[in-house]
Amino acid sequence: MTAEGTKAQPYIELRNVSKRYGATRALEDVSVRVDSGLVHALVGENGAGKSTLGKMIGGIETPSEGTILLGGEPVSFRNPRQALAAGIAVIQQEPALVGSLTVAQNVVLGDEDAAYGVLRRREARRRFEEIAERAPFGLDPDREVEGLPIAEQQKVEITRALARDARLIVMDEPTSALGRQESEALHEIVRQLCREGRAVVYVSHFLEEIVELADRFTILRNGRLIETIGSARVSIPRLVKGMLGEATVLDMPEKAAPGPDAPVRLGLKGLRRGKAVKSVDLEVRAGEIVALAGLVGSGRTEVARMVVGADRPDGGSIELDGEPVTISNPRQAIRAGIGFVPEDRGEQGLLLDLSQRMNVTLPHVNSFGRAGVPNVRNEKKVVLDLLGEVGVDPLRPERSVRELSGGNQQKVLFARWLIQTPSVLVLDEPTRGVDIGAKWTIYNLIVDLARRGLAILLISSEIEEVVGLAHRVVVMRRGEQAGVFEGEEIQADRVMHSALGVEVEEQEGIDRS
Amino acid sequence: MLDYGIVGAVVGLFLVLSFTAPNFATFDNLVNLLDQNAFLAVTAFAATLVIIAGGFDLSVGAIFAFAGVIAAWTAVHVSPELALLAGLATGALVGLVNGILITGLRVHSFLITLAMGIILTGLSLAVTGGQLINANEYASFTWLGQEELIPEIPNPILVIVVSGLLLGFLLKNTTYGRYVYAVGGNAIAARLAGVRVNYVLIITFVISGLMAAMAGLIEVSRNGTGQADPGNASGLALDAIAAVVIGGTSIMGGRGAIWRTALGVLLLALIENGFNLLGVAPEWRSIVSGVVIIAAVGLNALGGRK
Numbered sequence: 001m002t003a004e005g006t007k008a009q010p011y012i013e014l015r016n017v018s019k020r021y022g023a024t025r026a027l028e029d030v031s032v033r034v035d036s037g038l039v040h041a042l043v044g045e046n047g048a049g050k051s052t053l054g055k056m057i058g059g060i061e062t063p064s065e066g067t068i069l070l071g072g073e074p075v076s077f078r079n080p081r082q083a084l085a086a087g088i089a090v091i092q093q094e095p096a097l098v099g100s101l102t103v104a105q106n107v108v109l110g111d112e113d114a115a116y117g118v119l120r121r122r123e124a125r126r127r128f129e130e131i132a133e134r135a136p137f138g139l140d141p142d143r144e145v146e147g148l149p150i151a152e153q154q155k156v157e158i159t160r161a162l163a164r165d166a167r168l169i170v171m172d173e174p175t176s177a178l179g180r181q182e183s184e185a186l187h188e189i190v191r192q193l194c195r196e197g198r199a200v201v202y203v204s205h206f207l208e209e210i211v212e213l214a215d216r217f218t219i220l221r222n223g224r225l226i227e228t229i230g231s232a233r234v235s236i237p238r239l240v241k242g243m244l245g246e247a248t249v250l251d252m253p254e255k256a257a258p259g260p261d262a263p264v265r266l267g268l269k270g271l272r273r274g275k276a277v278k279s280v281d282l283e284v285r286a287g288e289i290v291a292l293a294g295l296v297g298s299g300r301t302e303v304a305r306m307v308v309g310a311d312r313p314d315g316g317s318i319e320l321d322g323e324p325v326t327i328s329n330p331r332q333a334i335r336a337g338i339g340f341v342p343e344d345r346g347e348q349g350l351l352l353d354l355s356q357r358m359n360v361t362l363p364h365v366n367s368f369g370r371a372g373v374p375n376v377r378n379e380k381k382v383v384l385d386l387l388g389e390v391g392v393d394p395l396r397p398e399r400s401v402r403e404l405s406g407g408n409q410q411k412v413l414f415a416r417w418l419i420q421t422p423s424v425l426v427l428d429e430p431t432r433g434v435d436i437g438a439k440w441t442i443y444n445l446i447v448d449l450a451r452r453g454l455a456i457l458l459i460s461s462e463i464e465e466v467v468g469l470a471h472r473v474v475v476m477r478r479g480e481q482a483g484v485f486e487g488e489e490i491q492a493d494r495v496m497h498s499a500l501g502v503e504v505e506e507q508e509g510i511d512r513s
Numbered sequence: 514m515l516d517y518g519i520v521g522a523v524v525g526l527f528l529v530l531s532f533t534a535p536n537f538a539t540f541d542n543l544v545n546l547l548d549q550n551a552f553l554a555v556t557a558f559a560a561t562l563v564i565i566a567g568g569f570d571l572s573v574g575a576i577f578a579f580a581g582v583i584a585a586w587t588a589v590h591v592s593p594e595l596a597l598l599a600g601l602a603t604g605a606l607v608g609l610v611n612g613i614l615i616t617g618l619r620v621h622s623f624l625i626t627l628a629m630g631i632i633l634t635g636l637s638l639a640v641t642g643g644q645l646i647n648a649n650e651y652a653s654f655t656w657l658g659q660e661e662l663i664p665e666i667p668n669p670i671l672v673i674v675v676s677g678l679l680l681g682f683l684l685k686n687t688t689y690g691r692y693v694y695a696v697g698g699n700a701i702a703a704r705l706a707g708v709r710v711n712y713v714l715i716i717t718f719v720i721s722g723l724m725a726a727m728a729g730l731i732e733v734s735r736n737g738t739g740q741a742d743p744g745n746a747s748g749l750a751l752d753a754i755a756a757v758v759i760g761g762t763s764i765m766g767g768r769g770a771i772w773r774t775a776l777g778v779l780l781l782a783l784i785e786n787g788f789n790l791l792g793v794a795p796e797w798r799s800i801v802s803g804v805v806i807i808a809a810v811g812l813n814a815l816g817g818r819k
Contacts (some may be wrong), residue, residue, distance in 0.1 A: 310705060334707040348705055351698040353767050362695060362706040365688045372688045416706070 009036040010072075011168050011199045012057060012088070017066030019052050019223075024406070024433060026052040029066070030225040032218050034168065034199050039190060041214035042203045045243050045463060047432075049223040051172055054203045058090030058170045059083025081110070089161035090170040095153035099146030103139050104128040107160045131163050135189070151182040158189060168199040175206060176297050187213050205295055207236050207500050221245055236502050244463060244492050252468030253447040257487075258287030263321065265455035266307070266338075266424045270316035276302040278479040279316070284424065284455040289446065291458045291470035294499045299479040300459045301343055304426050307457065308340040309333035320424070334363050339422035341413045343429045343459075345406075349413050352402040356392070357383040359401050360415045367420065386415040391441045407438020414445055425449060428459045443469060463492045475499050518812050519761050519776045522805075526783050534790040542786070544667065550782040551669030552577070552728035552745055553752055554775065558680045559724035560753040561774045565684070566717045567697035567766030568622035572611060573725035574749035575633035578741060580604045580726030582637045584654070585646035585739025593651030600730045601723060607633065608722020612715030622718070630750070637741035649737025658735030669731045676724065681771035683720075693717060698767030725749075755802075756781055759809040780805065 012034050019027040027049045034040050034057070042050040055061040056068070059077030067074050070086055077083040080090065097106045108124050128141050137155040145153060154174055161169050171190070175183040190200050190213060204210050210217070217234050219226040219242035226242045262285040271280045277299045284290045292300045305311040307318060309327040317324045320336055327333045330340070342348035350359055360383050361368060368374040368382075383397045390411040392404070401409055410430060417425055427446065431439045446469060450456050460466050466473055473485040475498040483498035485491075531538040547554075556573050563570045584600030591599070611629055615622045648654045657668055684690035692713045695703040704710050728749070733739045754764075760777030762769025781802060788798045 308705070330705045331707040331709060340705060342702075342705055347699070348701050351695050351702055351767065353698055354694055358691060358694070362691070362703070362708065365691050369688075373686055374688055374691070376686075 010034070011036045011070075013069040014053075014056065014063075015067045015069065017053075017056060017063040017068070019049075019056065019061060020064045022405070024435060025223050027056070027063075027220075028223045030220070030223075031066075032225070032228065034201055035216075036167065036199045037194050037197050038215040039194055039200045039202055039213055040216045040218065041210045042201060042218050042220065043205065043207065043210060043239055043243060044220035045205075045461065047222075047461065048220040048243065050203050050220050052223075053218075053220065054170045054172050054201055055090065057083075057168070057201055058088055060090060084164055084166070087165065087167035088170065089164060089166035089168070091154060091157045091161065091172065091174060093173040093176060095150065095157050097145045097153055097156060100144065102142050102144055103148075103156050103159075104141035106145055106156055107131070107141075107163050109160070111164060127163065128159075131159055135159060135162055135192075137189075151178050151186070154178075154186065155189075158193075166198065168201065169193060170201040170203070172203045173205070174202070175204065175209060183209065205500070207239050208502055211236060211239070219243060240493055240496055240500075244496060252464075253444050255289075255469070255471060256287075256447070256451055257471045258285050258450075262286045262288065264319075265321060266457065267319035267322070268303070268307070268316065269319065271303065271306060271313050271318065272315045273302055273306060273311060273313050276479055277306070277313075280474075280476070280481055282474050282481075282484075284457055286423070286453045286455055287450050288471050289450050289456045289458055289469050291460060291466040291473045292476060293460065293463070293466045293473050293495050294476035294482070296461060298476040298499070300476050301428055303476070304340070304343075304428050304457065304459055307333070307424075308338055308426050310340075334422070337423040339417035339425045341410070341417070341425070341427045341430055343432065345409050345413055350401050350409060353400055355398050356387060356401055356404070356412050357397040359412050360386060360397075361419065363416060364419045382419065383415070386418050387412070389418065390415045390445060405435070405438070407434040407441070410434055410438065410442060411445075414442065417449075421449075421452065421454065423453075424455045424457065426457045426459075429461065430458070431460070431462065431465060463496055466490075466495060467492050477501050516761065519759065519773060519780065519809070522809075523776050523780050523783065526780065526787070530783060530787040530790070534787050537787060537790055540665075542790075544665070544670065546782050546786045547670045547673060548667045550778055551673050552731050553749070553756065553781075554673045554778045555676050555724050555728045555731070556749055557753040557756040557774045557778050558677055558771055559721040560750075561757050561760075561762055561769055561771055562680065562684060562693055562717050563622070563721050564754070564757050564762055564764065565697045565766055565769045566693045566714060567700065568615070568714065568717070569750075569754065570608075570611065570626045570718060570721045570725075571623065571750045572607065572626040572630040572633060573721060573728075573753060574746040575630035575637070576604050576607050576722050576725035577729035577732070577749055578743055578746040579607070579633040579637045579729070581729035581733035581743060582640050582646065582739040582741060584730055585648045585733050586640055588648035588651050588654040589646055593648065593653045596648065596651070596654045597657060597730055597734070600733075601726050604722040604724070604726020604729070605719050606722070607726075608719040609715065611722065612718035615718065616711035616714050622714075626750075634741070641739065641741045643741065646739040647737065648733075648739065655734050655737050658731050658733070659737075669735070672727065672731060676727065677771055677775055680720070680724075684771055689713065689716060694767055696766075752781070755806050758813075759806055761809070761813055763813070764810070777809075 010033050014032045016029050016031055017027060018029055042053055044050045052061055056063055059080045059082055107128055112119055139155055174186060193200055202214060211234055215231050218228040221243060264283045264285050266284040268280050268282050272278055280303050292303060294300050306313045309330040309332055312328060318327060325336055357380060361379055365374050368379045387395055387397055392408045392411045401412055431442050458470060467490055473490050473495055474481060475483040475495060477499060485495060536542055580600040580603045583603045584596045587599040588596035611626055614625045661667055662671060692708050695708055696710050696713050700710050732743055732745060756777035757774050758764050759780055760773030762773050784802055785798055
């Protein structure tokens with residue numbers, strides 16, 4: 001760890017920056033100073049704005065408001081190329097490399113040695129070797145990047161940053177795809193970069209690793225800056241508290257737990273798939289909301305995709321009403337009574353150019369007519385009622401879904417499952433990118449659907465949503481079940497600690513009493 | 514507004530030609546114009562479905578020729594009564610194979626149908642041996658292209674109307690049609706909503722093959738002869754795609770309509786016919802047609818971006 005006490009040089013400073021996407025505010029009035037020679041961690045829940053902040057530093061996002069100062073001078077990066085020229089490189093979660101080019105070609109990409117447009121291969125090779133000497137990652141310069149493990153690709157990215165002589169490197173969740181040893185190797189590299197006087201902005205939700213690595217910690221919550229603290233004063237409980245806030249449970253609809261005799265609708269027994277899901281056992285009863293909590297990449301979405309027939313499990317079984325079922329595609333899942341609201345509504349849920357009506361009825365068009373010709377008048381009537389019920393506003397079912405706000409789009413997806421109510425409903429991040437008002441409506445819808453006897457499997461990164469809605473919480477961590485919480489045990493910090501995989505002893509004492 | 518640009522273009526050109534081109538606005542000329550473009554209209558109608566579903570069918574020209582050859586061969590060697598049916602069945606079968614290969618191998622339709630076209634061209638040559646197959650003597654073979662079920666209206670025009678209405682209904686009013694838009698608009702979302710994406714694609718390519726065969730039958734029946742390389746076959750796939758996009762159907766899939774394609778075909782036909790009547794050199798026809806295509810897709814792109 002670099003000593004924070006030594007005289008640090010400010011490299012970049014963000015003053016009162018904000019970022020808005022339409023109605024949603026990703027960042028609000030945040031000020032941060034990043035100093036040379038230090039590891040600066042950005043922490044927060046999913047959606048807290050830490051990635052947005054990282055991207056802003058790297059020129060990938062431009063602030064809607066506020067100023068960025070570089071060496072005391074205001075700058076505005078309009079694209080990553082300008083940020084690079086200023087000595088700032090970004091290494092994103094998914095390495096941004098050209099798979100069909102070699103390691104060395106990727107390292108010099110965009111900054112090739114050329115004479116009048118003709119590549120000077122020998123010069124490029126010499127430069128690669130020069131950098132490789134300073135950062136001995138053991139990369140084979142002639143290997144195609146395609147097929148390299150993520151950890152190796154990250155080394156290519158870091159080498160590339162060094163080739164540009166980046167003074168500040170932003171790393172967004174660099175270890176989320178890495179094993180323990182690879183992570184530690186990466187940390188050693190990060191420390192080395194800092195010893196050379198470079199600054200590293202490190203975005204991560206693995207608190208233990210951050211506490212070990214970083215010199216400074218900026219905590220964000222809901223797009224706002226909570227505080228920036230030094231390594232002398234940091235502790236995991238303090239970070240968690242900052243991330244979650246004091247009063248996290250908003251106005252949630254009242255929970256109505258199902259009776260003890262409610263039948264089990266959905267059962268997962270030892271369900272697994274590849275590395276993403278090692279083993280999951282859970283049950284959802286009629287009228288029950290079971291939340292699948294955990295960090296992004298912990299395997300939650302993969303579980304959902306198996307239940308709804310989007311992916312096939314490698315092993316284990318899915319049971320509906322106690323009977324094992326084989327679900328090999330989404331159509332079968334829907335026929336078996338499993339509805340799905342996917343995580344990414346634009347990519348997986350909606351047909352943006354079609355009307356709201358057609359989006360609502362898509363899985364059930366056949367029920368609106370005979371011989372394959374839907375009765376559109378009837379369809380319109382039903383859809384109008386349903387969109388009114390879920391609160392789409394303004395109510396214009398013939399307009400395209402694209403014209404709607406995120407919250408309204410999500411309501412359209414919910415309306416889809418009110419036509420023929422399924423017995424199991426899987427919701428993956430049902431309130432992502434949705435404004436507060438729509439959130440509230442959706443929460444009420446979820447609770448209402450549960451009251452009607454649906455078994456609901458809720459996947460959410462928003463801890464208050466999990467705590468506020470679920471009757472039971474199953475926490476996943478790196479593909480495995482890390483914990484189950486019921487009733488009074490469902491508390492934000494406990495769920496969070498379980499998801500993060502950190503032990504906090506004091507917590508144990510209090511709750512066991 | 515741009516959405517309906519094609520309507521304005523067709524109406525405008527029609528009016529201009531009515532006043533400038535001698536003999537343009539006559540019954541005979543207009544009937545002739547439609548009759549001559551029946552093969553393109555019929556093919557382009559089906560191409561509309563394929564493109565909305567997110568695919569391309571480059572084999573339609575070869576199907577057009579092959580189905581004609583099979584029909585003529587059947588008329589001569591098997592039975593003239595079965596000739597047209599055999600041609601249609603051939604087209605449907607080729608479409609089925611296209612669809613199965615595309616969905617089974619998960620290869621882009623562009624590639625499979627390109628290869629299929631090459632195969633069929635070879636098959637056509639193999640069947641004909643490079644010769645014309647003369648079936649002009651069989652009335653049950655030539656009625657489609659040469660007779661008039663309704664007085665003064667050649668049968669190919671009836672085929673345009675019937676196939677246009679049928680495919681329009683299929684696309685707009687049926688579950689299948691809804692799924693075509695869904696598959697082309699967002700195949701992942703469609704699948705997760707329980708749509709049988711592969712099945713929809715296969716049906717669409719069967720329809721495309723069937724209609725390309727119908728187009729081929731119109732031509733062989735009109736000429737009374739089947740041949741491996743009829744003049745209209747070579748550019749058919751691209752002409753059909755051009756007509757579809759001029760009409761305003763999105764080349765990216767998910768958006769479009771049959772009536773648009775009808776207007777797209779009409780616009781191309783009007784340019785050709787009008788320039789002919791005005792005595793403009795044929796090279797100008799090509800140049801103007803190309804410019805019209807760029808203008809149409811350019812306007813669509815600008816419209817989509819607002």
